[in-house]
Amino acid sequence: MSATSSESFVHGQRLMLIFLVALCIVVACVLSTETTMPTQNMSNKERAELREEARDMFYHAYNAYMQNAYPADELMPLSCKGRYRGVTPSRGDMDDILGNFSMTLVDTLDTLVLLGDFTEFEHAVKLVIRDVQFDSDIIVSVFETNIRMVGGLLSAHILAEYLQKHADTMHWYKGELLEMSRELGYRLLPAFNTSTGIPHARVNLRLGMKDPMLKKSRETCTACAGTILLEFAALSRLTGDPIFEVRAHAAMDALWKLRHRGSDLMGTVLNVHSGDWVRRDSGVGAGIDSYYEYLFKSYVLLGDDKYLARFNRHYNAVMKYVSEGPMLLDVLMHRPHAKSKNFMDSLLAFWPGLQVLSGDLKPAVQTHEMLYQVMQMHTFIPEAFTVDFQIHWGQHPLRPEFIESTYFLYRATGDHHYLQVGKKALKTLQQYAKVSCGYAAVNDVRTGKHEDRMDSFVLSETIKYLFLLFSDPQDLIINVDEFVFTTEAHLLPLSIAQLGNATFSFRQTDEHNVLDFMRTCPSSNRLFPEKVRKPLRNFITGSCPRTTAGKRLSALDFQASNADHLRAVYDMGITMVSVGDRSQGKVRLFHSFYNAKSHEEGEMGLQFMQEMLELTKMQSINQLAQLQAVAYATDENPQDWIALMAGPSHFSPELTGDQFVQGDVILAKPLRACDESLENAEEAKGKVLVAERGDCTFVSKARLAQKVGAAALIVCDNVPGSSGETQPMFAMSGDGKDDVLIPVVFMYSMEFGKLSAVMQRRKQPLRVRVMQMVEFKRWQLAKEQRQNQTASVAQKPDKEL
Numbered sequence: 048m049s050a051t052s053s054e055s056f057v058h059g060q061r062l063m064l065i066f067l068v069a070l071c072i073v074v075a076c077v078l079s080t081e082t083t084m085p086t087q088n089m090s091n092k093e094r095a096e097l098r099e100e101a102r103d104m105f106y107h108a109y110n111a112y113m114q115n116a117y118p119a120d121e122l123m124p125l126s127c128k129g130r131y132r133g134v135t136p137s138r139g140d141m142d143d144i145l146g147n148f149s150m151t152l153v154d155t156l157d158t159l160v161l162l163g164d165f166t167e168f169e170h171a172v173k174l175v176i177r178d179v180q181f182d183s184d185i186i187v188s189v190f191e192t193n194i195r196m197v198g199g200l201l202s203a204h205i206l207a208e209y210l211q212k213h214a215d216t217m218h219w220y221k222g223e224l225l226e227m228s229r230e231l232g233y234r235l236l237p238a239f240n241t242s243t244g245i246p247h248a249r250v251n252l253r254l255g256m257k258d259p260m261l262k263k264s265r266e267t268c269t270a271c272a273g274t275i276l277l278e279f280a281a282l283s284r285l286t287g288d289p290i291f292e293v294r295a296h297a298a299m300d301a302l303w304k305l306r307h308r309g310s311d312l313m314g315t316v317l318n319v320h321s322g323d324w325v326r327r328d329s330g331v332g333a334g335i336d337s338y339y340e341y342l343f344k345s346y347v348l349l350g351d352d353k354y355l356a357r358f359n360r361h362y363n364a365v366m367k368y369v370s371e372g373p374m375l376l377d378v379l380m381h382r383p384h385a386k387s388k389n390f391m392d393s394l395l396a397f398w399p400g401l402q403v404l405s406g407d408l409k410p411a412v413q414t415h416e417m418l419y420q421v422m423q424m425h426t427f428i429p430e431a432f433t434v435d436f437q438i439h440w441g442q443h444p445l446r447p448e449f450i451e452s453t454y455f456l457y458r459a460t461g462d463h464h465y466l467q468v469g470k471k472a473l474k475t476l477q478q479y480a481k482v483s484c485g486y487a488a489v490n491d492v493r494t495g496k497h498e499d500r501m502d503s504f505v506l507s508e509t510i511k512y513l514f515l516l517f518s519d520p521q522d523l524i525i526n527v528d529e530f531v532f533t534t535e536a537h538l539l540p541l542s543i544a545q546l547g548n549a550t551f552s553f554r555q556t557d558e559h560n561v562l563d564f565m566r567t568c569p570s571s572n573r574l575f576p577e578k579v580r581k582p583l584r585n586f587i588t589g590s591c592p593r594t595t596a597g598k599r600l601s602a603l604d605f606q607a608s609n610a611d612h613l614r615a616v617y618d619m620g621i622t623m624v625s626v627g628d629r630s631q632g633k634v635r636l637f638h639s640f641y642n643a644k645s646h647e648e649g650e651m652g653l654q655f656m657q658e659m660l661e662l663t664k665m666q667s668i669n670q671l672a673q674l675q676a677v678a679y680a681t682d683e684n685p686q687d688w689i690a691l692m693a694g695p696s697h698f699s700p701e702l703t704g705d706q707f708v709q710g711d712v713i714l715a716k717p718l719r720a721c722d723e724s725l726e727n728a729e730e731a732k733g734k735v736l737v738a739e740r741g742d743c744t745f746v747s748k749a750r751l752a753q754k755v756g757a758a759a760l761i762v763c764d765n766v767p768g769s770s771g772e773t774q775p776m777f778a779m780s781g782d783g784k785d786d787v788l789i790p791v792v793f794m795y796s797m798e799f800g801k802l803s804a805v806m807q808r809r810k811q812p813l814r815v816r817v818m819q820m821v822e823f824k825r826w827q828l829a830k831e832q833r834q835n836q837t838a839s840v841a842q843k844p845d846k847e848l
């Protein structure tokens with residue numbers, strides 16, 4: 048038999064049997080004992096050193112941006128130059144953040160004040176006033192422009208006036224930044240002209256909604272529409288022009304009306320004209336996160352009770368349906384008992400911080416602890432991870448949310464554990480993200496590969512929260528307790544509520560009852576976070592005592608990140624050896640009676656190993672049921688087929704039983720398939736199209752493939768060296784719509800490499816079948832049986848003779 052990939056699957060099974068005999072097992076896990084270390088107090092000296100290290104980090108990134116990228120919106124830290132909209136090759140929708148308005152500098156202004164660097168702040172404000180302009184024919188995201196630009200300008204304006212008063216400086220400043228934010232606010236306003244009052248997701252800075260590209264605009268996310276009020280209220284109160292606040296309140300009111308009346312939950316994507324939900328998934332992460340944050344913070348900033356009542360109603364619903372112990376799992380807003388995803392996204396890491404602000408400390412400690420485990424397991428928190436902490440999407444753009452929550456938890460509890468967590472996060476950034484020209488996002492936490500991207504929030508939030516965590520109130524020039532942090536960590540003073548209050552007071556239209564204002568939270572005085580955290584350290588499998596305590600550690604409960612478990616396993620005579628690339632976190636277990644602490648523990652070790660083997664087998668059976676196959680006939684014999692493993696998708700029809708789709712394979716041009724159409728659209732008709740992962744969502748590639756008439760789509764991974772043999776297969780997620788009618792499967796790089804090699808070898812196009820792997824196996828087995836039968840029939844006459 049030649050070394051083919053279908054065989055490599057079988058080979059994998061066979062290897063497992065060999066492991067059985069040899070009693071060695073491969074288990075996906077990461078060795079880490081740090082979670083069980085008791086919290087060490089951090090000395091003032093160390094804390095001050097970390098604060099200074101955070102300051103150095105800031106200047107390393109800021110100077111890299113100013114010297115190599117300004118006036119661009121962002122620094123590209125690998126190529127060490129600026130990212131300009133319309134000049135730098137487009138990354139698709141992601142680039143809607145950019146408006147060629149020096150976003151990183153504007154987003155960073157208030158951090159300079161927090162750092163006490165008034166000279167650089169003054170210089171930077173002058174640059175912004177001199178260089179930044181908004182009259183560009185560019186479509187931008189309303190949400191991002193508001194939180195980063197409007198918020199950045201407003202906060203800098205407020206701080207400039209503060210410095211004039213308290214630091215006797217910047218006397219030349221006459222409110223220019225406020226004028227700029229007002230101008231930008233006006234440029235965003237056309238987006239609010241919808242029948243619901245809920246703003247469009249995007250607007251053209253110069254043309255408003257008159258840009259022909261925006262003609263079909265109708266979908267937005269809940270967070271996109273619901274994260275306006277803080278900035279717009281501040282804008283109105285500071286300029287005296289009510290329009291901004293009026294529009295933002297109206298958007299919030301309209302969103303509130305769209306909640307599901309039964310569950311009180313919100314969906315993630317909606318139609319701004321009809322108010323219909325497009326995606327009914329409801330969680331606290333991507334697409335919805337800062338809507339909840341702005342409800343609560345609007346109450347804090349503006350003192351309007353209705354926002355507290357609304358927040359509480361949603362909060363109770365989230366805690367009832369979405370929260371699952373420390374995890375937060377999306378449900379369907381109209382069927383809240385049904386989980387709609389089995390993974391969480393890293394954006395939800397802001398939630399414990401919000402819980403702290405709202406006074407619900409215990410679940411905040413729990414969720415934070417869960418996230419910390421994920422971080423320790425994968426170095427950074429990946430963009431999405433499954434309930435068993437496997438990576439669903441390995442990217443990490445140096446997001447702030449986890450550090451933000453760590454900061455708020457430290458402020459609320461004074462527990463030095465949070466300083467230690469912050470230290471770990473800081474050192475990790477230094478070790479794995481720092482490059483000579485700034486800090487680079489991580490493309491995949493498994494490989495640690497960098498991406499040429501440093502988002503503006505790295506300076507405005509990630510490093511700012513680190514600096515704040517390690518600073519004492521007396522180290523800071525302003526009293527941060529007198530400010531609300533916007534979702535982009537810009538500072539808006541609580542005193543804003545006193546400005547023009549009468550002009551902007553709104554009728555109480557919602558019917559709230561006293562219950563909406565009551566939520567019992569555990570008192571922080573009685574709460575000892577360590578006690579809450581401890582039982583959670585192994586919460587996936589429960590807490591397991593050591594074998595010496597009488598009970599044997601079962602393979603089901605075993606966690607390689609738990610030091611007690613590691614010790615127990617060691618006592619049972621089991622040694623663990625890392626295999627392959629450490630980043631993949633694989634260890635092999637060997638058992639020997641000689642190494643066991645006692646004969647009894649040696650016996651336990653044997654049982655443990657047997658259980659582990661059963662588990663491994665079960666896992667592969669489950670995986671097999673979901674696995675898809677891309678099969679083709681071998682070069683040598685057209686009757687001899689082999690199959691490469693592939694993952695399914697949530698948004699395309701499932702091929703069941705003996706169903707398959709057959710066609711010649713063709714590569715999309717361009718390979719990422721993110722554009723409106725394909726250069727080889729004609730050729731792709733009826734074929735099995737291949738597109739590479741990246742630049743746009745899986746489902747948009749699928750829609751394009753369907754549009755050009757492809758029979759099926761294979762999305763191949765963009766992470767070199769990835770393989771289904773070494774990492775768990777996953778199912779691609781969609782956006783809740785079921786308009787994709789062709790099968791779509793995912794292939795890791797190694798498997799696709801094999802397919803691509805065959806394609807290149809063949810003179811004729813390569814014909815493949817996309818089908819279920821189980822079905823392929825069944826089909827092969829049946830074929831082998833038939834062949835055996837034919838062989839025995841063919842032999843029969845001879846025997847009779």
Ligand code: DMJ
Binds near residue numbers: 508
């Ligand atoms: C920031 O721009 C804001 O914190 C926003 O609310 C969410 N996304 C990024 C950081 O991850």
